[in-house]
Amino acid sequence: MFNDLKIDRSRPVYLQIKDYLKELIFSGLLQAGMRLPSTRELSAVLQVSRNTVIQAYQYLEDDGFIRIIKGQGAFIAFETEDTAHTGLQLDWEHLMSKYALMATELDVEKKELKWKKGMLSFKSIAPDPELFELEDVKRAFLNRLACEGKKLLNYGYAQGYKPLLEYLQTYMKNKGVKIEGKALLITNGFTEGLNLVIRALTKPGDQVICENPTHNTALKIMRLSGLEIKGIPMSLDGLELKQLEACLDQQQIRFGFLIPSYHNPTGLVMSPEKRQVVLEIFQKYRVPIVEDGFNEELRYSGAHVAPLIALAGESNNVIYIGSFSKILFPGIRVGWIMADERLIAYLESIKRAHNIHTSSVDQGLLYEYLQDGRLDKYLKKVRRVYRQRHQMAVALAKTYIPDCRVWGEGGLHIFIELALNLNARQVLDECYRQGVVFMPGDIFFTDRSGENTFRLSISRVTPEMMETGFKIIGDVVKQVMKQLN
DSSP states (O other): OOTTOOOOTTSOHHHHHHHHHHHHHHHTSSOTTOBOOOHHHHHHHHTSOHHHHHHHHHHHHHTTSEEEETTTEEEEOOOOOOOTTOOOOOOHHHHOOHHHHHHHHTOHHHHSOOOOTTOEEEOOOOOOGGGSOHHHHHHHHHHHHHHHHHHHTSOOOSSOOHHHHHHHHHHHHTTTOOOTTEEEEEESHHHHHHHHHHHHHOOTTOEEEEEESOOHHHHHHHHHTTOEEEEEEEETTEEOHHHHHHHHHHSOEEEEEEOOSSOTTTOOOOOHHHHHHHHHHHHHTTOOEEEEOTTTTOOOSSSOOOOHHHHTTTOOOEEEEEESTTTSOTTSOOEEEEEEHHHHHHHHHHHHHHHSSOOHHHHHHHHHHHHTTHHHHHHHHHHHHHHHHHHHHHHHHHHHSTTOEEEOSSSSEEEEEOOTTOOHHHHHHHHHHTTEEEEEGGGGOTTSOOTTEEEEEOTTOOHHHHHHHHHHHHHHHHHHHHHHO
């Protein structure tokens, strides 16, 4: 009966024996009252040490599955219930809430074409893991765990891990932010930050402004929250200011969501002059701005451009949501909100109700990694690498993709605009058959337009992969153009 257990030497053997016997109990092959082989007998059958079997039996007894009687042996104590009568099958599709159905409908990962092994993917704008300083991360983890491991493994504070809060306060101050009257809240990445702000400031049916196109995840969150989204068109120098002011003048807007640096998906950087005008317009109508600090650190050239929250000075209408996910470690789900301290107090209470606090271990590890200047060293390296990739991507797109406009000044992607009569999804379908996948542009538009656009990520591809993929895309575009003519 016990001969079919195949021992995997890479995992503790006593745990394998314990799990194997539990499986036999749950299946009904071992029933309550049955006597197990002696530890000597089972060790001989399995060809393992007797102590290993003794350890497995001890764990089974601790879990209440067996009872060991001195001088008599080990007996099954767990009684398997007869489940033959439990034949209920719920129709979960009909039990789903409107929110669940909408979340599934808006789930890009489920709706869009999926990467398959061997394909060239230009979909993800996650950072290149080959650039991560893994040894630095290991040292940071061990150092922080040695300093206060017990504290990190316990409950933390909703507002965040104090050393990380202090670090980020200095970090934002170094961006030019006047921190007096402002406070920070640590979040589980950007997405929780935006969700918290929406919870605090809006109700279903409220109107919000954003650039058109914009971050598709932000669009999903706003749509799931029942918000009416007013998209403001963009040109090559950024947001159309006249349409922005007209919208604020004519509508009751709860907040504006803006990505001023390395905008997703266009890659544009709003000029300092335009940032000042945007601030003045929003201040005129007394409307908050939610600023996504997306990829600010990946400045490839030119002078530093201060975020809106810095240019706002002592004004308190800018809510900044930050994260290192697109440059550092997206697996560490740590982001932050900086805003007026009175607003942060409300957001903290909402967060405490949602998930108590962000992982203290993640916060501690990130703090330890950041506080010794490792971020500056890392950024110096990745800026050089990503700058080269971006420059190459722009050149290759202009070389291989006919009659296209290339948007963007930097970041981890470029945005391609084809002739108006071309459909990017038609191009994508044929590219997919040839082993190339990318993100169609329409998912980033508030009004489902942008059918002739698509985004190409360059963060995780080699120059050779980029050239091969862009050439395939260009050839497909030429084919589609020929068919139309």
